[in-house]
Amino acid sequence: MVVLRAGLCPGLTEEMIQLLRANNIRTVVDFVSSDLEDVAQNCSVSYKVLVAVRRVLLAQFSAFPTNGADLYEELKSSTAILPTGSPSLDQLLDAGLYTGEVTELAGAPGSGKTQVCLSIAANVSLGLRQHVVFLDSTGGFTASRLYQMLQARVEDREEQMEALQRVQVVRVFDIYEMLRALHEVRDCLSQQVESSAGLLKAVLIDSVSAVLSPLLGGRQSEGLAIMMQLARELKTLAKEFSVAVLVTNQVTRDNSTSALKSALGRSWSFVPSTRVLLQGRAAPWEEGTAHTACLAKSPRQVGSGYGKGRCGCGAVGCRVSLPRGTHCNGRVADVCY
Missing domain, CATH: 3.40.50.300 (P-loop containing nucleotide triphosphate hydrolases)
Structure with missing residues (x-):
C-alpha cells in the first residue's frame, strides 16, 4: 500500500496531497479507484491534471507480464x-x-x-x-x-x-x-x-x-x-x-x-x-x-x-x-x- 506523497510522480504536489487527504484519499489505490470527476469537484483540482497523474501512477505501480528468459537476463545484468x-x-x-x-x-x-x-x-x-x-x-x-x-x-x-x-x-x-x-x-x-x-x-x-x-x-x-x-x-x-x-x-x-x-x-x-x-x-x-x-x-x-x-x-x-x-x-x- 503506497502512500501518496509529493514528488511520487510529476504533477503530484504537496498542495494536491493535502486536498486529497482532506477527502480521505491517502494511497495510490485510493486515488486510482476513485471517480476523478467527483474528486475534481470536491478538491477543486483540474480534471485533466488528475487524469494525467492517474495515468502515471498506473504505469508506475501496475503489474506487467514478462517471461523467464527476460527475467534471467535482467538478473545477470543487475546483480x-x-x-x-x-x-x-x-x-x-x-x-x-x-x-x-x-x-x-x-x-x-x-x-x-x-x-x-x-x-x-x-x-x-x-x-x-x-x-x-x-x-x-x-x-x-x-x-x-x-x-x-x-x-x-x-x-x-x-x-x-x-x-x-x-x-x-x-x-x-x-x-x-x-x-x-x-x-x-x-x-x-x-x-x-x-x-x-x-x-x-x-x-x-x-x-x-x-x-x-x-x-x-x-x-x-x-x-x-x-x-x-x-x-x-x-x-x-x-x-x-x-x-x-x-x-x-x-x-x-x-x-x-x-x-x-x-x-x-x-x-x-x-x-x-x-x-x-x-x-x-x-x-x-x-x-x-x-x-x-x-x-x-x-x-x-x-x-x-x-x-x-x-x-x-x-x-x-x-x-x-x-x-x-x-x-x-x-x-x-x-x-x-
Missing part, C-alpha cells in the same frame, strides 16, 4: 555481490551480500550485529568506493568505531575521510521515521546519476525489531499491516534499484524445540531472502567476546533453514567463526574454535 569484509562470513553467504535481496542478521544483544553492520559499511565505502545508507534505530552506530575499522584497512587519512563521507547515517526511532527515510532513499535513487563518487549500493538497518516490536502487542492487526508495509518497501527498494538491503533483528526461542529463531513472527520470516543467526560467547583464553554465525536461510545453499545445527539455531551444518575486534587500534583477527 552484484558486495563482500562483507569478513572472509568467513563471505564464505557463509556464498561470496557476500547480493544486490536485489534482503538479508537479515538475527541475534541476541551483544552477539555482534552492529559490529558486522559497521564492518560491511567500512568495506563497501572503502573497498568498493560505493555509498551506504545506515538507518540507526537503536543509537548503536558509533562513528569512532567505523573510523577504527577504516584505519585498520588503509593508512592514508584522505582515503579514510572519503570513505566516511560515503556513509550516510539517519537516526530513526519509530516505524514512521523509518518509512519516511526509506521513501527519501527511493526518491534519491530515482534521480541518481552515476559519478566517480560511486552509487548507493547498500542500505543497512539496525534494527527492524526496535521499531516493529512495540507495534505487535495489543493492536496486532494494525502492527502487522505496518510491518508488511515495511517489508514491501525493503524488497521493492532492493529489487528496483539493485541495492543490497541488510537488516538486524532480535531472536527468541521456539516453544517446542528451544531452537533460536528470529523475532517478529512467522509473517516476517518470509521477508529476508537470506538469514544469518549470530551468537556471542566469552572467549576463555583472552578478554572479549567470540562470535559465530549460522546460516538459517539461503536461496543458494542447500540444507540451510531446516533442522537443528550444532549451535541450536535451526541451521544444518552451516557454522563459521567471525572476526573479532582486538585491542590493537581496532584491527580484527579471525578466531578459530
